[in-house]
Amino acid sequence: MLTCYRGHIISPTSAGKWIEFRQGAMVVSEGKILDIGDWQDIQSSLSANDKVIDYDKNLIVPGLIDLHVHLVQMAAAGKWGVTLLDWLNDYIFPAEIKFKKHDHAKRLAKWFFLELAKNGTTLACVLNTIHQEATDIAFESAQSMGNRVIMGQNLMDVNSPDELTVPCNEALKQTEELCKKWHGADNNRILYAFTPRFAPTCSMQLLSGAADLKLKYPGTYIHTHLAENLAELELVKKIFPQNRSYVDVYKSAGLLGKNSLFAHSIYLDEKDILELSQSGSAIAHCPSSNFFLKSGVFPIERINKANIAVGLGSDVAAGVELSIFKAMKDAVYIQPSQWISPKECFYFATLGAARAVNLDHLIGSLEHGKDADFIVLDPALKSSITDDLLDHQLDDILSGLVYLGDDRIVSATYVRGKCIYEQEKFETLQKTDYFSKAELRRH
Ligand SMILES: [Zn+2]
Numbered sequence: 001m002l003t004c005y006r007g008h009i010i011s012p013t014s015a016g017k018w019i020e021f022r023q024g025a026m027v028v029s030e031g032k033i034l035d036i037g038d039w040q041d042i043q044s045s046l047s048a049n050d051k052v053i054d055y056d057k058n059l060i061v062p063g064l065i066d067l068h069v070h071l072v073q074m075a076a077a078g079k080w081g082v083t084l085l086d087w088l089n090d091y092i093f094p095a096e097i098k099f100k101k102h103d104h105a106k107r108l109a110k111w112f113f114l115e116l117a118k119n120g121t122t123l124a125c126v127l128n129t130i131h132q133e134a135t136d137i138a139f140e141s142a143q144s145m146g147n148r149v150i151m152g153q154n155l156m157d158v159n160s161p162d163e164l165t166v167p168c169n170e171a172l173k174q175t176e177e178l179c180k181k182w183h184g185a186d187n188n189r190i191l192y193a194f195t196p197r198f199a200p201t202c203s204m205q206l207l208s209g210a211a212d213l214k215l216k217y218p219g220t221y222i223h224t225h226l227a228e229n230l231a232e233l234e235l236v237k238k239i240f241p242q243n244r245s246y247v248d249v250y251k252s253a254g255l256l257g258k259n260s261l262f263a264h265s266i267y268l269d270e271k272d273i274l275e276l277s278q279s280g281s282a283i284a285h286c287p288s289s290n291f292f293l294k295s296g297v298f299p300i301e302r303i304n305k306a307n308i309a310v311g312l313g314s315d316v317a318a319g320v321e322l323s324i325f326k327a328m329k330d331a332v333y334i335q336p337s338q339w340i341s342p343k344e345c346f347y348f349a350t351l352g353a354a355r356a357v358n359l360d361h362l363i364g365s366l367e368h369g370k371d372a373d374f375i376v377l378d379p380a381l382k383s384s385i386t387d388d389l390l391d392h393q394l395d396d397i398l399s400g401l402v403y404l405g406d407d408r409i410v411s412a413t414y415v416r417g418k419c420i421y422e423q424e425k426f427e428t429l430q431k432t433d434y435f436s437k438a439e440l441r442r443h
Contacts, residue, residue, distance in 0.1 A: 003028045003417065004046055006039055007055035007376065008390055010397065011062050011366035012351045018343065019366070020394050026060060028372040031416030036366055055376050057390055058411060059397070061346075062365050063122025063373040064324040065353035067284035068223075068263040068313025070127045071112045071138055071151075072096050077317040084229040084293050084318075092317070096129045096154075097163045105134035109141035112322075116147055117421035119322045120410040122373040123354075123363060125223055125261060125284065125313070126151040127195050130166050132174040139182045142190060146420035148373065150221055150357060152193040153178055155210060156201040159239070172209040179217055189416065193221035193261075198228075199249045200235050207253035214259065221259045221357065226250065227272075228264035229295045247272035256281045259358055263313055264289075265303070266296045277306040282356035285310050285348070287330035288319035297334055311353025324349045325405035332402070342398035372417040375410055377401065381423070382408045 009024035025042040027035040027050075035042055046052070076095035079087070099105050116124055126142075126149055128135040135153040142149045153175045157168045166174070175194060183192035194210040196202040214220050227233060227246045236246045243249045247268065250256055256279035263284040265276070276283070285298050303310060312327040313319070319327065328345040340348075354364025363373045379385045379400060389400045401409075413421040 001029075002034065002046065002050040004042065004050060004052045005055060005060060005374075006052060007058050007060040009036065009060045009366060010394060012343070012347050013365050013367055014351065014360060018394060024060070026366060026372070026374075028417040031372055031418070033366060033368055033370050033372050036368060055411075059377040059379070059390065060366070060374055061377060062350040063363070063375050063413065063415065064120045064349050065311055065357075065364065066116065066121045066124040066314050066322070066324055066327075067261060067311040067353050067356060068127075068286055069116075069124050069316050069322065071109060072099055072127070072129045072134070073317035074108055074112050074115075077320045079317070080292070083231065084295060085231050085235070087293060087318070093161050093164055095317075097161065099129040099131045099134040100163070102133060102137070105131070105137045106141070109138045110145070112138075113141050113145040113147050114421070115322050117145070117413045118410065118423075118426060119324065119407045120375040120377070120413055121147075121322065121324055122375070122413060122415050123148040123150070123357075123359070125149075125193065125221075125357065127197075127223065128152065128154055130154045130156050130164050130171065132178065135178055136181070139178070139185070139190065143185060146415050146418055148189050148363070148415050150191045150193050150223065151182075152195040152221075152223070155194070155196040155206055157206045158201060158203050160197075160201045168203055168206045168209065171206060172213065175210075176213055179213065179220060183217055183220055188219075191219065191221065192217065193223040195223045196255075198225035198232070199246060200232065200239060204240075204249075204253060207250070207255060211254035215254075219259075221261060222255050222257075223261045224250075224255070224263070226262035226265045227267040228290075229293065230267065233267055245269065245272055247275050251275055251279075261357065263315065264295065264298070266290065266298055268299065268302075270302075273302060273306045273308070277308050282309040282311070284313040284315075284356070285331065286313040286315035286319055286327070287334045288321070288323075288327050289313075289315035291330055291334055292320060293318050297336065300331075300335060300340070301338065309352065309356035310348060311356040312348050323406055325401070325407075328402045328405075342395060342402045345402045346398055372414060374414050376412040376414075377405070377409050378411045379405070379409050381411065382406070385409070
């Protein structure tokens, strides 16, 4: 049986163009897009047994991709007043230590994956803590909730609080066990990333060990932080005096390359940019976080010129909300003198991000043969958005979404044709669910 979704469909395409079907239809079978076009043309190919879900005048767009987010920091969002290194010590490390408790890990994972879907995010590249059990719980939760993830156990073996330090060999053994258990689960909906936290909390042995594991298990990723803050840069220089730059530390560990994703990447010289570009590494730009921690301005022009694949990350908890809509808007706001067009913002949040993790043959746009990862948006659900937004030209619709969109306009979220969130049912789900936010604060 086929399912046909009707609505106002817009999407970038891999040919560098955009499609728009104002009275459109998308036919899905076994999680794949079989056909997409005008309802008028598609209608005749359907049989009486096929199911039609009519989203009427709502928008159907590709699911959003969050390239950099910390599950374990959900309950620590909005802790202000300091920059990166103090923020980690004062707020984040204490929050991460709590993940040694099974119940806490379970509650937060459930909350996190539901919130992701509620924000229209269909794929997230997720960082966890150093706790193997908590990371395993996060995978279980993603598996049962239906989200698409690229995720792994955090690696930290030096310069960290005792409770967040795992000796190198033990850390590598644990992360490899999790990789064997989860990489490729549910026909590759779940993929594994080796995630050294960042250079200051990892020995060279641990960094190279992570690089070796990525090579050993094809299709896995490296995901870490790079050059986010000036004090961090000084620290890296002090710890690794023999290396030319921060990028050079990762290069000597063997971490650069295809399927290597570096969050932030603000302070890079021309040689660094060349190394990232030539190795096929990708960047997760996290503008909301850069604003919040006053980290600096991402050099978008130089990065685009070097043809490095870039997508957006919420970077919760330094980005305070799990919203890629907010990241799109902040990506424009944070540039002091440069505009980024709504089409470009949306590309960074969908197909561009898919390209950054080398999944653009499968997701990131609504095209024949791709997986049906999409969201249904009803801009009228937010009272401050004009009622007739969808009657406007494509550029104006996208502009409205970039500057005014948030989770209030997401009415449904689908991964591989399976609905993982419906706004109508959310209130009930929250009330009847086994976790409560008050409980989260107590733990
Ligand atoms: Zn981060």
